[in-house]
Amino acid sequence: MKTNAFSKTYNGRTVLTLPALELPTGQITAVIGPNGSGKSTFAKILAGIERTDDKKPILSGISVGYLPQKSFPFRMSTEKNILQNGKNLSRATKLMKMLGIDHLAKQSAKKLSGGESARMALCRILMRPYDLLILDEPTTAMDMESTLVAEKLIRQTSREQGCALVLITHSISQARRIADRVIVLHQGQFIEQGQSVQVLSKPKQEKTKHFLEFYGL
Amino acid sequence: MGSSIRKAVELILSADPELLNILSTTARVCLSSSILALIIGVPLGILFGAERFPGRRVLLVLNRTLIGMPPVVCGLLFYMLFSGVGPFRHLHLLFTVKLMIIAQVVLITPIIIGVMETFVADTAPALRETARGLGFGRMKEYRLLINECLYSIFSSYLLSFARAIAEVGAVAMVGGAIAWKTNVMTTAIMMYTNRGSFTLGIALGLILLSLSLLVNIILSVMQGRLSR
Numbered sequence: 001m002k003t004n005a006f007s008k009t010y011n012g013r014t015v016l017t018l019p020a021l022e023l024p025t026g027q028i029t030a031v032i033g034p035n036g037s038g039k040s041t042f043a044k045i046l047a048g049i050e051r052t053d054d055k056k057p058i059l060s061g062i063s064v065g066y067l068p069q070k071s072f073p074f075r076m077s078t079e080k081n082i083l084q085n086g087k088n089l090s091r092a093t094k095l096m097k098m099l100g101i102d103h104l105a106k107q108s109a110k111k112l113s114g115g116e117s118a119r120m121a122l123c124r125i126l127m128r129p130y131d132l133l134i135l136d137e138p139t140t141a142m143d144m145e146s147t148l149v150a151e152k153l154i155r156q157t158s159r160e161q162g163c164a165l166v167l168i169t170h171s172i173s174q175a176r177r178i179a180d181r182v183i184v185l186h187q188g189q190f191i192e193q194g195q196s197v198q199v200l201s202k203p204k205q206e207k208t209k210h211f212l213e214f215y216g217l
Numbered sequence: 218m219g220s221s222i223r224k225a226v227e228l229i230l231s232a233d234p235e236l237l238n239i240l241s242t243t244a245r246v247c248l249s250s251s252i253l254a255l256i257i258g259v260p261l262g263i264l265f266g267a268e269r270f271p272g273r274r275v276l277l278v279l280n281r282t283l284i285g286m287p288p289v290v291c292g293l294l295f296y297m298l299f300s301g302v303g304p305f306r307h308l309h310l311l312f313t314v315k316l317m318i319i320a321q322v323v324l325i326t327p328i329i330i331g332v333m334e335t336f337v338a339d340t341a342p343a344l345r346e347t348a349r350g351l352g353f354g355r356m357k358e359y360r361l362l363i364n365e366c367l368y369s370i371f372s373s374y375l376l377s378f379a380r381a382i383a384e385v386g387a388v389a390m391v392g393g394a395i396a397w398k399t400n401v402m403t404t405a406i407m408m409y410t411n412r413g414s415f416t417l418g419i420a421l422g423l424i425l426l427s428l429s430l431l432v433n434i435i436l437s438v439m440q441g442r443l444s445r
Contacts (some may be wrong), residue, residue, distance in 0.1 A: 066350030072343045085351050
């Protein structure tokens, strides 16, 4: 699928300008860039949560799932939270087991720790298929072990459901581990895109090189 | 003080008809007004907190002004509207329990709106982003938001009930503190004090405090269960 070109302005300041972008189905596209580069704004516009300057959707006619950076735990048990997005209890149980929160199924989601809450939110968004799935830093609050399990699950979902998956991340190593493609943003501008191996190993643009050097890669 | 407590216990145990009448009128006025205020205030508070529409800020400022409205001013307003020269005189509501309830609803609804608006304005954006991200419709989004609000609904009810049971200015003006008709605990305390019956006044005050304590304990237990 392909997005339309768009720009986003807040209080007279243009914070994001992007050309038309390709989001291949069955693949993971990581959006990387330093803080303030517009990654989360891009995710929100893609999800239809925020509008572009011309008020037109950049994608249409597809189902979109979006996991915000700080997903909200509803005031109910962990299991009921997950079942809000689909009634398939066996899938919910399977997801909870995979992410190691099955023992917290009956516990109030409000009482989960940051990492547990992030795992619950990931289970919840993976309960049903979407044409486009956007995950905004889904593993930031998780420990390394949970992060690796979550990445495996994200990859599996992308392959099995054949959806286009957009992963917003500030972790270059995470992009390297699971992304098929990479889009690089810097100060609200598109820098480059391509196969992750190519962009992360042999970047064409200077800004990408600086960004990767900064992260020691 | 000791004799007042003894007197209060005696009054309750003897099921004094006048006391029972005052208690039932108080219960009628406070429960009716607080429940009506809850029914009106909760949806408005949620609306003001969750939605952005033209005039919202003006309405919020107006509501905050109404929160601070002195009860006697409210009473005076209703007195003027429903007295013999007022535009609503034909309704014959002055010095009735009905008008006391209406006046209290006007006094306490802004409190409920204020509490709900503050909570919802803080909660709604994150909840909405998550709900929309999951592809939920507006109805489901609101159901989840109301579920988040249950604790605040109880808190606002506690506040409004406390104000209703302690309020004297408005109910005295529009009710007239007529014995066996519109006399509530607070107006009765004033009446007995004016007559010099301090013991009876203190006894009623103690009953009022005990009632308020009892209702608050019951609601706090329910609130505690909701927050789990």
